[in-house]
Amino acid sequence: MADLPRPSTWRERLGRYGRALRDILYGMTTYEMVRDLRKDRARLEHLFVLITMGDLLGIPILPPYYALRLLPYVVPCIEGWRCCLLRERDLTDLTDFET
Amino acid sequence: MNAITVLIISLIGIGVGYFLYAKTIDRSIIRPDGSKITPAKMFMDGVDFTPANRNVLFGYQFKSVAALGPIVGPIVAVRWGWLPALLWVILGTMFIGWVQDYGSIMVGVREEGQTFGALSFRLISRRARTILLIFIYAYLLLLMAAFGKIVGFDLMTNPAVPLGVLLVMALGMAAGHMTYKLKMDILVTTGIVVVFSFVGIWLGTLGPIKSLIVTINGGANSPVVFGSVTWAQFLWSLVVLVLCYLGATLPIWRWAQPINYVAFWIVFLGIVGGTVGLVLWHPSIPADFPALSSFDGKLGDLMALGPLWPLLFVTIACGAVSGWHSLVSSSGTSRQLELETDALYVGGGSMFLEMFLAVLSLLCATVGVGYDKYVALVGKGANAGVFANGLATFLNQIGVPVSFGLPYGAVFLTLMALTIMYLCVRFMRVASAEFLGDAIPVIRNTAVGTIVALVLSALLIWTGFWSYVWILFGGSNQLMASLALLIISLWLKAKGKNYLWVFLPFFFMFITSIAALLTTAYQVIAANLKGGLAIDKVVGNWIAGGLAIFLSLAALVLAWDAIRALARPAEAPKTAQA
Numbered sequence: 001m002a003d004l005p006r007p008s009t010w011r012e013r014l015g016r017y018g019r020a021l022r023d024i025l026y027g028m029t030t031y032e033m034v035r036d037l038r039k040d041r042a043r044l045e046h047l048f049v050l051i052t053m054g055d056l057l058g059i060p061i062l063p064p065y066y067a068l069r070l071l072p073y074v075v076p077c078i079e080g081w082r083c084c085l086l087r088e089r090d091l092t093d094l095t096d097f098e099t
Numbered sequence: 100m101n102a103i104t105v106l107i108i109s110l111i112g113i114g115v116g117y118f119l120y121a122k123t124i125d126r127s128i129i130r131p132d133g134s135k136i137t138p139a140k141m142f143m144d145g146v147d148f149t150p151a152n153r154n155v156l157f158g159y160q161f162k163s164v165a166a167l168g169p170i171v172g173p174i175v176a177v178r179w180g181w182l183p184a185l186l187w188v189i190l191g192t193m194f195i196g197w198v199q200d201y202g203s204i205m206v207g208v209r210e211e212g213q214t215f216g217a218l219s220f221r222l223i224s225r226r227a228r229t230i231l232l233i234f235i236y237a238y239l240l241l242l243m244a245a246f247g248k249i250v251g252f253d254l255m256t257n258p259a260v261p262l263g264v265l266l267v268m269a270l271g272m273a274a275g276h277m278t279y280k281l282k283m284d285i286l287v288t289t290g291i292v293v294v295f296s297f298v299g300i301w302l303g304t305l306g307p308i309k310s311l312i313v314t315i316n317g318g319a320n321s322p323v324v325f326g327s328v329t330w331a332q333f334l335w336s337l338v339v340l341v342l343c344y345l346g347a348t349l350p351i352w353r354w355a356q357p358i359n360y361v362a363f364w365i366v367f368l369g370i371v372g373g374t375v376g377l378v379l380w381h382p383s384i385p386a387d388f389p390a391l392s393s394f395d396g397k398l399g400d401l402m403a404l405g406p407l408w409p410l411l412f413v414t415i416a417c418g419a420v421s422g423w424h425s426l427v428s429s430s431g432t433s434r435q436l437e438l439e440t441d442a443l444y445v446g447g448g449s450m451f452l453e454m455f456l457a458v459l460s461l462l463c464a465t466v467g468v469g470y471d472k473y474v475a476l477v478g479k480g481a482n483a484g485v486f487a488n489g490l491a492t493f494l495n496q497i498g499v500p501v502s503f504g505l506p507y508g509a510v511f512l513t514l515m516a517l518t519i520m521y522l523c524v525r526f527m528r529v530a531s532a533e534f535l536g537d538a539i540p541v542i543r544n545t546a547v548g549t550i551v552a553l554v555l556s557a558l559l560i561w562t563g564f565w566s567y568v569w570i571l572f573g574g575s576n577q578l579m580a581s582l583a584l585l586i587i588s589l590w591l592k593a594k595g596k597n598y599l600w601v602f603l604p605f606f607f608m609f610i611t612s613i614a615a616l617l618t619t620a621y622q623v624i625a626a627n628l629k630g631g632l633a634i635d636k637v638v639g640n641w642i643a644g645g646l647a648i649f650l651s652l653a654a655l656v657l658a659w660d661a662i663r664a665l666a667r668p669a670e671a672p673k674t675a676q677a
Contacts, residue, residue: 024161030285030360033352091530092214
């Protein structure tokens with residue numbers, strides 16, 4: 001018979017609320033900076049993949065000789081890369097930009 | 100009525116609105132599924148689509164939507180009496196505000212992160228997207244005018260304020276350098292810059308500094324430069340525009356982002372300190388501050404604002420319902436939502452928290468300042484000064500001297516305004532490049548595009564009446580909210596779900612916004628035709644009247660497209676595969 005979940009003590013509940021408050025404060029402060037840095041890194045990575053493997057999107061780019069060596073590293077992010085590059089963009093996307 | 104009673108009523112409103120009404124809608128109609136993959140997890144491109152923890156997203160959503168709107172709106176709206184303002188803040192949020200924010204997130208999540216531009220194109224009509232962009236541009240322009248006037252004409256002309264603002268900005272840049280270039284620990288950086296920011300605000304209150312600023316302002320009674328604009332107002336609004344130029348053109352990490360980071364701490368500590376002071380003091384709303392003044396908003400010697408309906412409902416925008424939230428929710432939050440079940444907590448929860456901020460602002464005006472001082476300040480055009488004075492009174496209850504609290508409140512508001520103004524100018528620059536870039540290629544240049552946006556903003560800042568600009572700003576904002584609610588209604592209808600809980604708010608907001616715009620157009624044009632106004636007011640009134648009529652016409656075109664969209668049959672249900 002499976003063990004029933006132990007009811008949380010007031011300490012555990014307090015700890016949960018404390019972590020929630022910390023996360024909320026993080027969301028109000030540093031999260032945007034981290035997100036912007038991640039976006040910048042992702043854009044650079046996407047640009048690199050575009051200039052080395054742009055033929056995957058039908059862009060007439062001759063793959064460089066080291067493309068096969070890079071392929072194992074690129075394959076996990078190909079879907080995200082395609083989605084980002086081919087997604088239709090709108091002026092309203094700017095509202096997500098550094099509020 | 101005691102201020103604590105008002106806070107308790109607000110908390111009851113939050114409780115009933117969130118735990119009863121919102122959760123019922125969430126459970127019975129939308130039915131979010133925690134096991135369904137959201138766009139954030141589905142795409143995970145590392146740029147726009149990245150999942151985030153619900154509490155982190157709550158903080159992000161709240162910070163993105165809360166600006167000067169929930170603070171200034173209630174301060175203006177108490178001219179109709181504090182009771183209608185309070186009722187609109189609470190009931191508007193309970194029945195409309197959270198609906199828009201939460202609905203925008205859910206539509207974005209269920210439609211693979213599509214923006215409202217794309218959705219308006221698909222669900223309403225081709226030109227609905229163009230109309231949405233027109234509303235957005237008008238909203239940004241009017242926001243620049245409204246906030247620019249508040250900061251340049253009201254806050255920065257106070258001799259105790261400019262040095263504090265400029266020092267905080269310099270410290271913000273230093274924080275950026277310390278974080279990104281020197282790779283210092285963020286907590287150490289925060290501690291250093293926040294402490295020095297307080298020192299900087301205090302330095303601005305010193306006698307010699309204030310005397311210097313008064314001299315720069317051209318004396319205690321600053322001379323008039325043109326129309327009714329004084330040298331001090333002209334100079335500081337120019338400074339604000341220059342700061343906006345830097346914020347819109349410099350790299351994000353160098354200027355806007357670190358200054359926004361430091362500004363957040365100034366604002367956060369002010370709100371926390373003010374709330375603690377208010378609770379400890381727990382004053383009653385003065386008996387001479389009317390619960391209901393008059394239907395036309397005439398309070399004491401202040402000029403009548405106009406009819407309570409429709410103007411109250413656009414005067415308080417962000418504290419009750421705001422179209423800007425729908426854009427942030429659909430373009431930002433919906434692409435970071437980890438689970439569908441987080442949407443109500445993030446979207447609805449942050450809207451209810453913003454409602455609480457609006458109630459605090461209302462209490463600043465009523466109990467913090469009192470009737471006589473309120474009338475005196477607003478009569479001088481110091482609407483934002485009302486909040487600064489009220490906050491200073493609350494902070495005084497926890498030992499902060501008023502001589503520091505007052506400029507602190509003014510710096511608080513200035514930073515909040517500038518935070519959103521940088522983004523607006525960036526947006527306007529990109530929008531003008533998109534619309535006019537083919538016909539006028541030079542507008543694609545970053546500097547040229549930014550200057551064009553600032554010149555248009557300056558035209559509205561230096562002309563016209565602030566109260567009319569604020570109402571137009573609220574009107575364009577609420578038109579965007581109506582459009583968002585319409586999109587959500589059509590989406591629900593297309594899915595065969597009950598949409599009345601969204602459609603009725605849409606109908607109310609749509610009619611109210613158009614009525615407010617047309618009322619304002621009538622008021623400004625009538626004032627011009629009556630004569631006797633300074634040239635800057637005349638020019639500003641014509642611009643305001645023209646904008647109001649233009650937006651109303653765009654809204655009527657949208658109404659026609661909406662009727663046709665509503666008449667379309669719902670999507671045929673997908674047949675099960677054999």
